Amino acid sequence: MQVAFYIAALVAVISTIMVITRFNIIHALLYLVVSFMAMAVVFFILGAPFAAALEVIVYAGAIVVLIIFVIMMLNQKEEAVTQEKKWLTPMVYVGPAILSALMMGELVYIIYVGESHAVGQHVVDVKELGKTLYGPYILAVELGGMLLMAGIVGAYHLGRQKKKVIHRFLKEKED
Amino acid sequence: MEVSAEYGLLLASVLFILGMIGVLIRRNIIFMLVCVEIMLNAAGLAFIVAGSKWVQADGQVMFIFILTMAAAEVSVGLALILQIYHQLKTLDEDAASSMKG
Numbered sequence: 663m664q665v666a667f668y669i670a671a672l673v674a675v676i677s678t679i680m681v682i683t684r685f686n687i688i689h690a691l692l693y694l695v696v697s698f699m700a701m702a703v704v705f706f707i708l709g710a711p712f713a714a715a716l717e718v719i720v721y722a723g724a725i726v727v728l729i730i731f732v733i734m735m736l737n738q739k740e741e742a743v744t745q746e747k748k749w750l751t752p753m754v755y756v757g758p759a760i761l762s763a764l765m766m767g768e769l770v771y772i773i774y775v776g777e778s779h780a781v782g783q784h785v786v787d788v789k790e791l792g793k794t795l796y797g798p799y800i801l802a803v804e805l806g807g808m809l810l811m812a813g814i815v816g817a818y819h820l821g822r823q824k825k826k827v828i829h830r831f832l833k834e835k836e837d
Numbered sequence: 838m839e840v841s842a843e844y845g846l847l848l849a850s851v852l853f854i855l856g857m858i859g860v861l862i863r864r865n866i867i868f869m870l871v872c873v874e875i876m877l878n879a880a881g882l883a884f885i886v887a888g889s890k891w892v893q894a895d896g897q898v899m900f901i902f903i904l905t906m907a908a909a910e911v912s913v914g915l916a917l918i919l920q921i922y923h924q925l926k927t928l929d930e931d932a933a934s935s936m937k938g
Contacts, residue, residue, distance in 0.1 A: 664840055681871065681875065682863065682868075694871060705882075708885055710889060713885055713901075717904075721874070729870070791898065802902060806902055810909050816916070817913050
């Protein structure tokens with residue numbers, strides 16, 4: 663199981679290096695997803711399966727999709743389509759695909775060996791985590807809820823477009 | 838065979854340093870946000886490693902709080918990026934280095 667940890671760590675470091683050296687944001691995000699998945703494998707090996715699931719769902723799912731949405735919103739011009747065609751050639755997928763295939767191999771290996779006793783590390787399961795989260799840390803959970811609420815309101819307030827004041831007879835000229 | 842905590846912490850510090858290098862060398866503002874995410878993730882990994890060493894759930898609890906904070910941070914950050922892009926028509930953060938007001 664140590665070997666699995668080293669391979670996952672190596673994949674995480676390599677894909678993170680690729681993230682910070684790409685010139686193209688979409689290519690960087692492809693590698694970022696691979697990096698987060700490798701981190702999820704590391705969490706699983708370290709005996710934190712719930713954190714691994716959250717890593718895939720929230721980081722590799724929600725946050726990366728949010729960033730892609732914003733990138734697509736920013737490129738609204740005519741050349742965006744041709745640019746996208748130029749960005750996403752099949753060659754781009756090769757690097758992330760190789761690293762993801764390594765992760766896939768590890769997944770198959772971990773399932774094949776059977777989970778918790780082969781992991782070696784003591785597993786902290788979801789039940790214990792929930793008891794701790796809603797026991798001593800209940801105040802921090804409420805503060806986290808308030809933080810998320812502030813985030814929603816702040817994102818709505820900042821992301822709102824200012825309404826243009828145009829006279830209705832001038833509309834054709836402005837467009 | 839257990840994975841020793843030193844290697845986990847080493848991985849966390851390497852990823853954190855990579856994220857910090859990314860923030861320092863990139864000028865595209867979306868790239869800087871992505872690198873901040875990498876740094877937050879590395880901090881979460883350090884907590885997970887510590888929680889795994891002492892077999893306590895507190896490490897994962899802290900990871901969940903970091904996750905919450907990262908989600909709130911990225912939504913507000915992306916809204917700010919949209920505003921900057923609409924005002925300055927560029928994603929270069931040097932264009933936004935001076936404030937007005």
